[in-house]
Amino acid sequence: MSKLEQFDTLILGSGQGGKLLAWHLGRSGQKVAVVERQWVGGSCPAVACLPSKNEIWSARVAHLAHHAADFGTITGAVKTDLAKVRQRKQDMVEREIAAHLHLYRSTGGELIMGTGQFIAPKTIEVALNDGGTRTLTGGQVVVNLGSHAAIPDIAGLKDAQPLTHIEALELDALPEHLIVLGGGYIGIEMAQALRRFGSRVTIIDHNPHLMHREDPDIADEVQNMLRGEGIELLLGAQTTKVAGQSGKDVRVTVRVAGTEKTVEGSHLLVATGRIPNTAGIGLDKAGIELDERGYVRVNDRLQTSAPDVWAIGECAGSPQFTHVSVDDFRIVRDNMAGGKRSTQDRLVPYCMFTDPPLAHVGLNESEAKRRQIPVRVAKLPMKNVLRGEATDETLGFMKVLVGAHDDRIVGFTMLGAESGEVMVAMQTAMLADLPYPKLRDAVIAHLTYAEGLGPLLGNVPARAS
Structure with missing residues (x-):
């Protein structure tokens, strides 16, 4: 084991709430380290919120260009250069990375790029991305682990190497026919964007209507909107097996109203929910309990079962929105200072960024x-x-x-x-x-x-x- 390094506060994961806490504590004079395995700033500016909305805006521009004549502007043939769309998105991500690194430098928080694992209470061993290891301990610890896309246990699905939202945002060529498993917000946003770029799109969902947690009149209106743009919907459809490979040719077999049907496409996107990133990182060695769904068990002050250990964001079972992680930061910040802030009775808004x-x-x-x-x-x-x-x-x-x-x-x-x-x-x-x-x-x-x-x-x- 490498030499033990002592910090006032140790944060595992650089998502929204964690990085805000690191910058705040760094400005306050604390010695703070943030361990991040992959994305500077976490998933939101790198592979989730900002990049997806960036490409969704490009899709809106494409849609307006296709309908320019309706507003009195006459154009020629319109087509989408998806490589240019991707590059515009990537340029924004690079600007975000630079802004984040500047904030770490200016606040004194140390960003350590590597994979962290608890080896004892409030102690993390980090396998550094550029080689070697460091062993860190903190007077107080914050877990800010985030979540990842769930891949359902469907025959052939994993072998088909489906896209998640991460890979979908890296496409630089237009899918001929995108099949989307899942009728929630992420799947719908990506489906509409790719349709507006020019792909044929089919959404498959096992619920009788999209966005099954919304009121039926809302779901009906969204379904009419998507169908009006030429998106095919297969609802109440139980996916039974997948064959082929996404990016080449893929076949999804579903059962609808007792009848079996196969949908053939070029690409497959899975958007069927999220799983917390809590497995395999030694949380048990740190005395950090999980609930029955694998989320970190916290009280309404975001304290875990381990003394002086807090949890922020999706891994703590908070609503899966960046703006909630920001509020989690405020709660932990104030409670670390002796406050009594709680997650109870929060009025949490949300948006789905369709058009x-x-x-x-x-x-x-x-x-x-x-x-x-x-x-x-x-x-x-x-x-x-x-x-x-x-x-x-x-x-x-x-x-x-x-x-x-x-x-x-x-x-x-x-x-x-x-x-x-x-x-x-x-x-x-x-x-x-x-x-x-x-x-x-x-x-x-x-x-x-x-x-x-x-x-x-x-x-x-x-x-x-």
Whole structure:
């Protein structure tokens, strides 16, 4: 074993919450080390959030170019150079890497590139990427391990070497026919983007509708949107076997309504969920317990079962969003300093970055019904929002849930242009416990998408007498 090196705080994993904590503690004068096996800054700036949204924007440009004549601009033949799309994305990633390295240097946090494994409580042995080992220990330790794409146990699937979102973002040639296993957010985002670049796309999902956790009216609208762009959907389909190899030719056999069907394609993307990166790194030797699903067991202050050991982000079972990892950082930062911050009762929003995007915060109708929370529901089609009339972005709708016996807003969903930005206004009102008539009667700038909040809230039914 190499010589033991002592740090004030040792962080395993450089994802969003972990790196923010490292920079904060480094600025505060602590001796901090971050161990990262692969991606400077973690997956978000390297292979996930930023790169995917970068390519999704390129797909939107392609879509607008194909429809330019609808807006009075006459173009010639339009085609996508996927190698250029990839290079634009990679240029952004390189800028992010440089920015991250600068922040490590300027804050005093040490970034150690290598694979870490616990060999004792609060002690990690690191196999360095450039050779050799280091053994590190910390007065306090943070595990920030992240997750990876799940590959279901389906006959032939692993042998087919399917793409995950990581490999899909590295494609430099257009798939002739992309088959997507999984009808969740990642699969839908990538499916729409590749379709807009020019691929034929089929989505296969075992649920009766896409995004099975969303309300049926939302799922139906998204399905109509995707079908309108020529994406084929196989829903309620149980995948039984896979043959061939992704990137060459691949065949996916499914059973739908008792009938067997084979879908032939050139590429296969698996987007069926995530698995925490907690296996095989010696967490048991550190006294860090896992729950039945393999996530680090934490309390509402993000403390693990081991003294002076904290967990941040997806590995701790937090909602799988970068913005939640940022809040985890704030909770751990304050609690390390003696605070009493908790993960309880967080109002967590999320967005799916399709075009138009989906944004949601609070309860949806299905959750309210399941939890027996009485609500009033109002909807507004995006075609009734004047900004959409001006831009021809009229797909989708807004939906709000208001308490049945008071005027508190308890949930909001929007499938429509700039929905993520509009959602923030509703989220702010919810955080402030603002009675919905206050927002309904607010003077909102014309001509904006947020202007639709007025008529939406004007549709809220009166309280039951």
